[in-house]
Amino acid sequence: MSYTIVSDVCEGKSDCIPVCPVDCIHWVEQGGQKTKNVKSTDYTYIDNETCIDCGACLAACPVEGAIIDEWKPELQKV
Template sequence: MPHTIVTHVCEGVADCVDACPVACINPGPGKNNKGTEWYWIDFSTCIDCGICLQVCPVEGAIIPEERPDLQETP
């Protein structure tokens, strides 16, 4: 099951983007409700490796399950 980036927790650090081996993490349009850049995971491409969870410094920004209700996907 793919992971999820919680849109309104993400702070746009982007460590996950560089670490992802399948390039499934993409920038979202505009800012989230915290006023920061944000990213989203393409559920159809994610291989559930968990690297994004390991490198993200923002607690709770990435969760280990597919939750489209928490991730805005353009």
């Protein structure tokens, strides 16, 4: 299983990236440029094949609802 970053709620604060013990949170990019979401901010995604469900990212994220503790691929754009 995996946590999910809700692409349209994330505000690109990146607090989640350094706390992930398996380095599975990445910026969404295209052609080397960070992609913007509906809030016009950079955003991140979780590699669901690597995530170990530890919850550190959710605890670190300052944005309510940006990370959820289950795998919902339809909410996470990559």
